Amino acid sequence: MFLRLFAIVVALVALFATPRAAFAQAEEAAKLKAEGDALMGDIQYQAALEKYEKAYKLNADPALLYNQGRALEALSRYPEALEMLRAFDAKAPPELHARVPNLGKLLADIEGRTTLLTVVVAQKGATIKIGNTVLGTSPLPETRVNAGTVKLEVSLEGFDSITREVVLPGAQKKAERFDLVPKDKTAILMLDSPVKGATVRVDDGAPTQVPTESRLAPGKHVVVLQAAGYDDNTIEVVLAPAERKKVVIEPGESPVYERWWFWTIWGGLVAGAGASVVAYAVLTEGPPDEGTIPPGQLTVNGLRPHGTAGYGAPREDGAGRGRAPITVGPIPIVTIRF
Numbered sequence: 001m002f003l004r005l006f007a008i009v010v011a012l013v014a015l016f017a018t019p020r021a022a023f024a025q026a027e028e029a030a031k032l033k034a035e036g037d038a039l040m041g042d043i044q045y046q047a048a049l050e051k052y053e054k055a056y057k058l059n060a061d062p063a064l065l066y067n068q069g070r071a072l073e074a075l076s077r078y079p080e081a082l083e084m085l086r087a088f089d090a091k092a093p094p095e096l097h098a099r100v101p102n103l104g105k106l107l108a109d110i111e112g113r114t115t116l117l118t119v120v121v122a123q124k125g126a127t128i129k130i131g132n133t134v135l136g137t138s139p140l141p142e143t144r145v146n147a148g149t150v151k152l153e154v155s156l157e158g159f160d161s162i163t164r165e166v167v168l169p170g171a172q173k174k175a176e177r178f179d180l181v182p183k184d185k186t187a188i189l190m191l192d193s194p195v196k197g198a199t200v201r202v203d204d205g206a207p208t209q210v211p212t213e214s215r216l217a218p219g220k221h222v223v224v225l226q227a228a229g230y231d232d233n234t235i236e237v238v239l240a241p242a243e244r245k246k247v248v249i250e251p252g253e254s255p256v257y258e259r260w261w262f263w264t265i266w267g268g269l270v271a272g273a274g275a276s277v278v279a280y281a282v283l284t285e286g287p288p289d290e291g292t293i294p295p296g297q298l299t300v301n302g303l304r305p306h307g308t309a310g311y312g313a314p315r316e317d318g319a320g321r322g323r324a325p326i327t328v329g330p331i332p333i334v335t336i337r338f
Contacts, residue, residue, distance in 0.1 A: 029059035036067060045074040062092040066100065078113045079144040085110065115147045115168035119154070122179040126156040142173075154178045185241035186215045191223065193249045198227035200249065210249075218243070225249040 036051030049071040056064040069084035085107055089097075097103070119128050121138035128135045130150050135143055138154075147170035155161040159180035168174050191200050192211040199207040201224045202214055210225075218241040225233045231252025239245060 025058045029055040029061065029064075032058070033064060033067065036071070040067075040071065040074070043074075045071050049075070062088055062096060065091065073110060076146065078110050078146050082107065082110045082114060082144070112171045113147050114144050115170065116142050116173045117145045117168060118142045118173070118175040119152065120175065120177045121154055121156075122177075123156055123159065126154050126159075126178070126180060129153040129155075147171075152176060154180065156180055158183060182242045185218055187218055187239035187241065187243045187245065189214050189216055189221065189223075189237060189239060190244070190246040191249065192246070193225055193227070193251065195225075195227040195230065195251045198225055198230075198249075198251065200225050223247070223249065225251060227251045 032051045032055035036048040039048035052067045065088035069081045072081035119140050126138040147168045153163045190213040201207045221237050233252045
């Protein structure tokens with residue numbers, strides 16, 4: 001019986017205490033709002049904002065959202081002011097809306113003083129600052145910031161920081177991209193060639209067989225490719241700081257045995273019966289147009305045409321004795337000398 005009575009008493013105390021506590025919080029919130037209003041009149045916007053924030057925690061009155069928005073506007077914190085006033089627009093009842101007839105114009109005006117900024121950094125984890133304010137780290141989502149001329153700074157350990165002055169247009173979007181350069185600016189040059197076994201020398205250094213790679217200072221470098229049977233091929237490569245570049249180097253001219261003009265054919269004729277044509281090749285280079293015979297027939301003294309009694313025998317009719325046509329060609333690229 002005693003326990004039932006005790007439970008009833010506790011319930012009654014709680015029932016009456018809850019409205020009393022709520023009333024006390026509402027009273028405190030109203031007091032803080034009044035203090036904030038006074039501070040706004042004294043142009044102490046930051047102190048007024050703090051009063052409004054405390055009051056809203058005690059009593060979530062939408063009117064306090066509007067007050068916070070106006071204090072943030074006065075502090076030139078336009079993105080936050082816009083967010084707060086939009087929250088007021090969404091939560092305020094019609095009778096409270098009626099007390100702010102120019103809310104739409106106010107929202108448009110504040111939005112016109114902001115920009116939706118996107119900062120893209122090639123490296124992840126970089127710190128992004130606008131002025132003295134840290135926006136976050138890369139990758140950073142689209143962020144609303146104050147419009148105007150600002151300084152963007154991107155920094156990351158092990159890389160050189162970049163500071164850039166940027167003009168941010170009002171009520172528009174803006175994207176800025178950054179690619180940080182490592183403090184170690186050594187570049188990497190990877191070299192290869194279709195001719196396997198070829199060697200390369202970089203800036204008169206020791207020859208190394210392809211494929212190979214070298215760590216080099218930024219700037220211009222001279223690379224020489226050498227391969228057996230080919231002429232040397234010299235090229236210049238320009239490397240940016242910390243760049244990683246791959247270059248495939250073709251050899252010089254083809255091997256000498258593949259040049260069409262390399263072989264020169266010499267012909268010799270031996271007089272007398274049964275004489276034959278002796279042809280042999282010598283490894284002599286000559287101009288491709290020297291001694292060239294177009295395709296056709298060549299008349300040589302003392303030889304029979306193919307299919308007669310044999311080369312070197314005179315014809316029985318005596319006509320054209322000692323002369324016979326020999327077909328030569330088509331060999332436009334072969335040099336004949338005799």
